[in-house]
Amino acid sequence: MSEEQPNNPLHGITLEMMVTRLQEHYQWEGLAKRININCFKSDPSIKSSLKFLRRTPWARDKVESLYLATFVNPTPSPWENRN
Numbered sequence: 001m002s003e004e005q006p007n008n009p010l011h012g013i014t015l016e017m018m019v020t021r022l023q024e025h026y027q028w029e030g031l032a033k034r035i036n037i038n039c040f041k042s043d044p045s046i047k048s049s050l051k052f053l054r055r056t057p058w059a060r061d062k063v064e065s066l067y068l069a070t071f072v073n074p075t076p077s078p079w080e081n082r083n
Contacts, residue, residue: 009072010064018067019049025070035062 005011010018022031023046032040037059039052053060069075 009068013067015053015060015063016046016050018063019046019053022063022067022070031066034066035059037062 023044026034028040028044032044037052037056039049039059053063
């Protein structure tokens with residue numbers, strides 16, 4: 001099943017890749033502030049987060065949305081130079 005998905009910005013990006021990159025960018029504390037779930041607040045790890053997110057579709061949706069907002073379609077800063 002090797003379908004191409006040119007309009008899917010998450011195509012080819014695994015949940016583990018998303019969580020790892022978000023954790024590196026925000027750290028666990030920053031992730032917990034943005035997505036209020038215990039797997040980011042109480043003794044967080046990539047492995048425990050993945051286990052929870054794979055079983056909880058609403059939480060996975062939040063992680064995917066944050067990933068997209070952070071790395072794929074970031075909102076430009078109002079202080080950014082727009083010449």
